[in-house]
Amino acid sequence: MTHQQRLLIGLTCGLVAGAFWGGVFLAPELLAAFTPLQMTAGRYVCYGLASAALLVPSARTVLAKLTLADWRDLAGLSLLGNIVYYVCLAVSVQIAGVAPASLIIGLLPVTITLVGAKRGEGVALRRLAAPLLLVAAGVLCINIAAFQTAAGVSVARLSLGLLAAAGALAVWTVYAVWNARRLAATPRFTGHEWSLLTGVVTGLLSLLLIVPAFAMPGASHPQGAWMLFWGVSLAVALGASVIGNGLWNTASRLLPLSLSGQLIVFETLFALLYGFLHEGRWPLPLETAAIVLMLAGVLWSVHLHRPSNDGGGHTLAP
Numbered sequence: 001m002t003h004q005q006r007l008l009i010g011l012t013c014g015l016v017a018g019a020f021w022g023g024v025f026l027a028p029e030l031l032a033a034f035t036p037l038q039m040t041a042g043r044y045v046c047y048g049l050a051s052a053a054l055l056v057p058s059a060r061t062v063l064a065k066l067t068l069a070d071w072r073d074l075a076g077l078s079l080l081g082n083i084v085y086y087v088c089l090a091v092s093v094q095i096a097g098v099a100p101a102s103l104i105i106g107l108l109p110v111t112i113t114l115v116g117a118k119r120g121e122g123v124a125l126r127r128l129a130a131p132l133l134l135v136a137a138g139v140l141c142i143n144i145a146a147f148q149t150a151a152g153v154s155v156a157r158l159s160l161g162l163l164a165a166a167g168a169l170a171v172w173t174v175y176a177v178w179n180a181r182r183l184a185a186t187p188r189f190t191g192h193e194w195s196l197l198t199g200v201v202t203g204l205l206s207l208l209l210i211v212p213a214f215a216m217p218g219a220s221h222p223q224g225a226w227m228l229f230w231g232v233s234l235a236v237a238l239g240a241s242v243i244g245n246g247l248w249n250t251a252s253r254l255l256p257l258s259l260s261g262q263l264i265v266f267e268t269l270f271a272l273l274y275g276f277l278h279e280g281r282w283p284l285p286l287e288t289a290a291i292v293l294m295l296a297g298v299l300w301s302v303h304l305h306r307p308s309n310d311g312g313g314h315t316l317a318p
Contacts, residue, residue, distance in 0.1 A: 048203010
């Protein structure tokens with residue numbers, strides 16, 4: 001495969017993965033009648049079943065390679081990067097809306113860069129000062145816009161929504177760095193195998209949420225609502241968790257990290273597009289300013305953070 005072909009295929013995979021991931025931010029809006037815990041349990045039960053089904057043909061070979069340390073890390077990664085992350089995201093979207101949540105979580109390329117830089121894996125922080133100022137200005141704009149447009153939502157509740165988005169950003173940053181390093185240190189698993197194993201473990205962990213999510217008072221809904229719930233949960237599980245993660249693994253292996261990291265921006269763009277279409281409106285001036293500032297800062301900072309070689313192989317998949 002030529003360099004141009006790798007670039008084209010990698011960019012296409014990253015773009016389509018972003019389109020699938022963007023739908024994750026719309027799901028809490030569509031399922032507003034359900035709690036974040038119910039949405040998390042529904043999505044990851046479906047994800048676990050789908051991953052188990054896809055793993056069946058190679059299950060004997062893959063499971064034979066697993067060690068106790070692998071199971072431990074898979075459990076930690078699944079809990080942090082899937083269950084805790086999605087609960088935070090759902091809380092944020094239901095309280096603050098799609099735009100603030102997606103823009104705050106859209107800082108992932110910057111936070112991952114900062115974590116790498118602190119550990120001697122990136123450029124000097126002083127070189128990141130200018131793009132990070134743009135990002136900070138964007139965050140300020142979207143927070144001001146969120147408080148200005150809040151209707152019938154108390155300041156305390158809206159603050160909780162924005163803090164939940166910051167929490168989702170923090171836990172997925174830790175997950176992304178941990179997962180990438182774990183993959184690099186475990187060459188006996190392919191990215192696809194590791195993704196399916198993560199899905200199976202996430203599905204098993206999500207079973208612990210079934211009783212508190214669905215057996216508590218107030219968990220009853222009409223049949224039509226439940227059909228929508230399981231339809232959206234299955235669509236998000238297959239689209240974002242199975243297809244999106246698979247496409248991202250491909251993009252990550254074909255492209256250098258300096259480029260693949262920038263492609264996370266597609267998730268933010270599609271999330272905003274879906275959110276504005278769902279609400280039937282154009283972005284407000286402050287929201288537009290936040291989009292421009294944050295995208296400029298993210299792209300600039302990741303562009304500055306160039307690895308010493310063009311080898312890929314990092315897997316960053318929400």
